[in-house]
Amino acid sequence: MTAMQIIFLLTAVVTLVSALRVVTTPNMIHAALWLVTTLVGVAVLYVLLSASFLAVAQVVIYVGAIAILMMFVIMLTRREMRDRGPQTGKQWPWAAVLAVLLFGGLVWMVQSVGLAAAPVGEVPQTAIADLGKALVSPNGFVIPFEVASVLLLAALIGAVYVAWTRRHS
């Protein structure tokens, strides 16, 4: 077993255990923090795949922004940080069956495509430059990119409009 495999296994265990803790812990803040651990674990997996940009973007977006936003929301909206009731609903067996089916389907799909046996390629050093060019080139993804930008701008303006207090009313 190589060092990389050991790191991968450790990361995978941490990611999975913390993902489970997200839904089982009764404390809301703890759930948010377990979610952060899960997302950081995923970022480490990206690093192991040499996808450094994806890893860093994952940390910027999820740890730096979304996790903090979630904690703010929990702190500002809930008086009780703890769920009193049971952690599972009535339909948990069905959900478990669905989850197992989904997992089995994914495993079958990966097996049948033969991804596991595919040769491991080197990630080129210019990967980010290529990605950046693809995002703004007319032959690449310029239209989805611009649509997403317009959507975000609209959301931003909407947020300002909602938060705006009118002085003379």
Add this chain to the structure above:
Amino acid sequence: MGILSQPIGVIAEWLRNLLLGWGLSQGLTTVLLYLLGGAVVAILVQTWVIFLIWYERKLIGRIQDRLGPNRVGPYGLLQPFADFIKIMTKEVIVPSGADKPLYFWGPILMDAGVLMLWAVIPLMPMVGMDLNVAALYTIAVGGFATLGILLSGWSSNNKFALVSAIRTVAQMVSYEVPTVLALLIPVLLAGTMSLHGIVAAQHVWYIVFAPLAFLIYFVASVAENGRSPFDLMEAESEIVAGFHIEYSGMVFAIFYVADFLHAFTIGALAAVLFLGGWRGPGAESFPLLGFVYLWIKAFAVYFVGVWVRGTVPRVRVDQLMNFSWKFLTPLALILLVLTAVLDHFVFGLGAWTRALSHLLMNIVVAVAVLRYLEHHEKVRASRRPMVAQPGQYPVARPPRPTVAENPTEAAS
């Protein structure tokens, strides 16, 4: 490969051969070397904080017309060690009702957020991780520090700590925007996000190209660090001491170290991005000289930070937010667009022509902004009512009790 031209490379090679000689596998050796390198950098920079604490206290003392520490050792140099022994002997008191694991994770995350920055700082040529997304990485790890503050404030079970933590996080999230935008300008000029690449591209320092971006980066970084004049998180008169009010002993010391180290790290990052990093005469043939240059530059920026800290009073919370969202962010956006457009035209010209045209653009923008601010202030002053109205900031003056409402007072 001599010890003078590749000091760290030679040591790493020697260690690698030693470990391989012991029969370890290639992969394990690499992992061990990375771990060792990380530990060495983390320990060295945290040791450096001992000197920083003495220096800052001395400098602030002189700024405030005091002597500063001068009892323990020559010039008080041993004062931090005395402080350290004192703080080691203090009991770590966990408040009742605290969320114990999170209470201890807070300071760890905050210190880690600063230490992780040192992984990508090019200390000298060929030393330091050459990450191709290093500029973005410096922003990403800041998120851990923010999370640490939020955790320590919440888990302390103290309302002042919570208020301070939420205030701090709002401040850090706001000032992250101008920091990122200002950071994009050197990235744009160098055409790479790797910090090694940015240093290598600076035949002319980027402070000549983009003095305004340097200022924005510096101010926004100081605000993210939460130092005076942006130290609202520690406003003693309002929220006692801030998010670390419930911490004592060594656990508090971690916050203290993280704060001082962050201040110096800002200097190092600003030096790498705008002041040419390790560049200087003879640095390429003698990398250790490059390390000295980087340290001097980082120290110069740090000095200015302490100077500002000792000089400027604390800002109000609305001023803090307005300064980020209504001044720094739009200015950084304008600069980013102008730099991109200008660089498109002057890219092919010589290094100095390119630098001077960028400098000229910066001066024009600076004059225009100052003119606009002057005009804006005049208009605002002419509209400002003499007494604050309800709903306006600062807090409206309570209406005076009239005679009819308060007959006893009027009678006496």
